[in-house]
Amino acid sequence: xxxxxxxxxxxxxxxxxxxxxxxxxxxxxxxxxxxxxxxxxxxxxxxxxxxxxxxxxxxxxxxxxxxxxxxxxxxxxxxxxxxxxxxxxxxxxxxxxxxxxxxxxxxxxxxxxxxxxxxxxxxxxxxxxxxxxxxxxxxxxxxxxxxxxxxxxxxxxxxxxxxxxxxxxxxxxxxxxxxx
Numbered sequence: 001x002x003x004x005x006x007x008x009x010x011x012x013x014x015x016x017x018x019x020x021x022x023x024x025x026x027x028x029x030x031x032x033x034x035x036x037x038x039x040x041x042x043x044x045x046x047x048x049x050x051x052x053x054x055x056x057x058x059x060x061x062x063x064x065x066x067x068x069x070x071x072x073x074x075x076x077x078x079x080x081x082x083x084x085x086x087x088x089x090x091x092x093x094x095x096x097x098x099x100x101x102x103x104x105x106x107x108x109x110x111x112x113x114x115x116x117x118x119x120x121x122x123x124x125x126x127x128x129x130x131x132x133x134x135x136x137x138x139x140x141x142x143x144x145x146x147x148x149x150x151x152x153x154x155x156x157x158x159x160x161x162x163x164x165x166x167x168x169x170x171x172x173x174x175x176x177x178x179x180x
Contacts (some may be wrong), residue, residue, distance in 0.1 A: 002125045004069050004087055006062070010113045015071035015085065017062050022072060023052040026081050030102035039136040039163050040100060073101070073114055085114045087122065093129040095122045099145070106141065115149040123180050132177035136163060143174055151176035 007016045023031075027048045030036045034044040045051045058070040067089035072081040083101035090096055097118055101111050115133075122131045134157060135142035147153070154177050159170035 002127065003065055004118075004121065007071070008117055008121070009076065010117050012076050013110060013114055014074050014076055015114060015117075016074065016079075018055045018058050018070060018072050018084075020052065020055060020059065022081055023048045023055055026055075026072070026084075027051055029080070029082055029104075030100060033103060034165055036100060036103050038165050039139040039142065041162060041164070043164050071114075073110065083111065083114075085111070085118060087118055093127050095128055095131050097131060097133040099133075109148070111145045112148040115145060115151075119149055119151065119178050123178060130177055130179045132175060134160065134173040134175045136161065136166075137172045137174055143176070146176040151178045 007014065009015070027045055031045045031051050037044045058068075061068045061070070068086065069088075070084055070086040073083040073085060074081055082105050083099065085099040086097065088096045088098075095118075097115060099111050099115060119131045122128045131151070132154075133146055133151065135146065137156070143153070154175045157173040157175050160173040162168065162170050
């Protein structure tokens with residue numbers, strides 16, 4: 001499987017690998033916001049230390065080339081994270097994508113811009129045939145992001161994903177993909 005670029009730029013964003021000192025900025029921008037993390041597989045952080053550990057793990061993923069790659073999203077011309085986007089290489093020529101963005105930046109197309117870049121990058125690779133993502137059935141904004149990025153709704157994943165901010169039981173999700 002190909003290795004994604006360490007950084008990339010879109011019209012309004014730069015995406016870069018995380019650094020060990022990014023924890024406080026992520027915590028302040030979006031990592032501690034329960035509204036932002038409502039549908040995600042992790043709760044909002046209540047301290048920076050666990051977030052710093054998570055960042056060290058993501059940095060190690062890049063160093064090892066394990067197939068899980070995360071970027072921090074920054075407004076072009078700045079170095080302060082406003083969100084994150086990730087790509088996981090899966091067997092059989094597939095990549096799964098995920099993202100989060102600070103609430104202050106919702107509704108401006110930033111996530112769509114970053115997601116579109118990664119979907120296009122992935123499907124330009126000769127050995128990748130499918131780029132996909134999912135969201136909670138109630139997360140209509142995320143579904144719209146995927147549609148605007150060119151992914152097509154494929155179906156319902158029943159009891160697929162746990163969003164601990166909402167509760168301990170698996171929730172239904174919508175699956176979206178773009179294939180070649």
